[in-house]
Amino acid sequence: MSDMTLDQALGELAALEDPKMRAANEKRGDDHGINLSRMRALAKKIKTDQPLALELWSTGETAARLLALLICRPRAFSADELDAMIRETDPPKVNDWFVNYVAKKSPLAEQMRVRWFDDADPTVAAAAWSLTSVRIAKDAEGLDLDHLLDLIEAQMKDAPKRPQWSMNEALAQIGIHHPTLRLRALAIGERLQVLADYPTAPGCTSPFAPIWIGEMVRRQAG
Known part of the structure; x- marks a missing residue:
């Protein structure tokens, strides 16, 4: 688990924001402006951090939720938590990552x-x-x-x-x-x-x- 706080993680995400990338993503229904390779690099730096993932998810922000899905521990979610999360995955990339990185990997x-x-x-x-x-x-x-x-x-x-x-x-x-x-x-x-x-x-x-x-x-x- 990392020592990164929620505010620090949100600051890192804000630094990666690119208006051109946001415009391209919004055409696909994804309201964020971050290159996903850079998002993955940030997640690799943080490593698995379930408490931070929960905090990021609770913000409701698309970029924060994508990062949460990369650093969470799929086995840690209860059935009711998974059920609540899937109902909040309207942005296409959030939905895709939740299904493939969390739901499919959950016991x-x-x-x-x-x-x-x-x-x-x-x-x-x-x-x-x-x-x-x-x-x-x-x-x-x-x-x-x-x-x-x-x-x-x-x-x-x-x-x-x-x-x-x-x-x-x-x-x-x-x-x-x-x-x-x-x-x-x-x-x-x-x-x-x-x-x-x-x-x-x-x-x-x-x-x-x-x-x-x-x-x-x-x-x-x-």
């Missing part, structure tokens, strides 16, 4: 996946689908994959953006990792056309499930 991940799965809040439901994708890829025993495909087929096309993205990931993971369901996953993707026109940079794999599945299966075979 309560499966408990939270079940708790969040049918939540009316799209952000919370999206987190449940992200945790489900991890299970699909790494430990699908006990999951009803056919039922998940039923849900995806019925709901993904008209789902809000965040759960739609997470459901699409689950669809792709089923197609990639479960050969007996691959044709059905491909068919669902082709029929729904979710993310079919998503702009993809050269050298990157499209998130459109049929392309994603095909590319990853090709790599596995090669």
Whole structure:
């Protein structure tokens, strides 16, 4: 644990603020102006510091919360704390880091996946689908994959953006990792056309499930 106080940490963040970076980030819905590589460097200097992470999170500021997610101890959060936090992750990068750096690393991940799965809040439901994708890829025993495909087929096309993205990931993971369901996953993707026109940079794999599945299966075979 570091000796850095909350005021010192906020001062460090303020020193990293760049108006041009803020303008670029705000176009993506992230209200902060800090280069994330510099944010990570600051977190590396602080190291893991759960008390400071809690103080940073309590400020409600996006930059402070991003730093909190980098220096926190995921195992230290209770189920109710995780539940409260996910409901406060409106900025896209805060949501992304919370799901990937905290929720997925928590020993309560499966408990939270079940708790969040049918939540009316799209952000919370999206987190449940992200945790489900991890299970699909790494430990699908006990999951009803056919039922998940039923849900995806019925709901993904008209789902809000965040759960739609997470459901699409689950669809792709089923197609990639479960050969007996691959044709059905491909068919669902082709029929729904979710993310079919998503702009993809050269050298990157499209998130459109049929392309994603095909590319990853090709790599596995090669």
